[in-house]
Amino acid sequence: MRLSKRNPALQPHRTYYSIHHPDPLPFPPVQTAILTSAIQHVPRLGFTPDALIAGAKENNYREATLNLFPRGVYDLVHFYLVTQRLQLKDRVQFSEDAKLGLTQKVKTLTWARLQANVDNDIIGHWQDALGQMSLLENIPASLKELGNLADEIWYLAGDKQVDFGWYTKRAQLSAVYASSEMFMTTDKSEGFADTKEFLERRLGDVRSVGGTVGGAMDYAGWWAGNGVGLARSWGMKV
Numbered sequence: 001m002r003l004s005k006r007n008p009a010l011q012p013h014r015t016y017y018s019i020h021h022p023d024p025l026p027f028p029p030v031q032t033a034i035l036t037s038a039i040q041h042v043p044r045l046g047f048t049p050d051a052l053i054a055g056a057k058e059n060n061y062r063e064a065t066l067n068l069f070p071r072g073v074y075d076l077v078h079f080y081l082v083t084q085r086l087q088l089k090d091r092v093q094f095s096e097d098a099k100l101g102l103t104q105k106v107k108t109l110t111w112a113r114l115q116a117n118v119d120n121d122i123i124g125h126w127q128d129a130l131g132q133m134s135l136l137e138n139i140p141a142s143l144k145e146l147g148n149l150a151d152e153i154w155y156l157a158g159d160k161q162v163d164f165g166w167y168t169k170r171a172q173l174s175a176v177y178a179s180s181e182m183f184m185t186t187d188k189s190e191g192f193a194d195t196k197e198f199l200e201r202r203l204g205d206v207r208s209v210g211g212t213v214g215g216a217m218d219y220a221g222w223w224a225g226n227g228v229g230l231a232r233s234w235g236m237k238v
């Protein structure tokens with residue numbers, strides 16, 4: 001059963017919730033068509049210019065059309081992030097009579113987003129995507145999109161609390177999601193069971209909402225430090 005409909009006029013303000021205010025895709029039609037095709041080539045070619053070229057050719061555009069993507073491969077990564085966030089509300093649908101608490105719903109939604117990287121067969125290339133996200137010029141857009149995902153997960157889980165904790169919870173979930181996603185790229189356990197355990201443990205650590213007021217800034221520092229270091233370890237020029 002689909003998630004119950006909500007009257008947007010009765011909802012507290014949110015920075016983002018796609019169920020009522022869907023984002024337009026981050027690119028106009030020509031670029032969207034190319035990127036949609038290019039994503040299908042990522043399992044084979046990775047997040048690379050070759051995937052973009054393959055997407056352009058499938059849509060009868062020349063390779064020169066890639067000049068439409070000023071951020072290069074990162075535009076492909078960003079497109080994937082946005083489309084997967086927008087699909088989350090259809091990927092996970094709670095029945096109205098489901099006896100699930102807020103924490104369980106957040107865990108279910110977060111795991112579903114992580115699992116999408118497996119289902120789309122791109123998990124083997126996700127370290128490269130993380131490297132692109134960690135480049136200094138891409139960090140602001142990456143952090144913004146991560147915040148949008150955390151916002152979406154809490155909203156779809158039914159969070160209606162409006163106080164300063166609203167910001168803290170989203171910062172905490174952003175950090176939990178990012179660390180779980182990075183852990184998943186090296187997880188060799190069957191069905192990514194170790195990642196699921198890692199996620200549950202991290203969510204348990206922040207179950208008491210409102211722990212760190214500076215969570216958002218702490219996480220931004222983590223991304224700029226550890227994320228860039230990780231990108232360098234992969235041989236990227238950062």
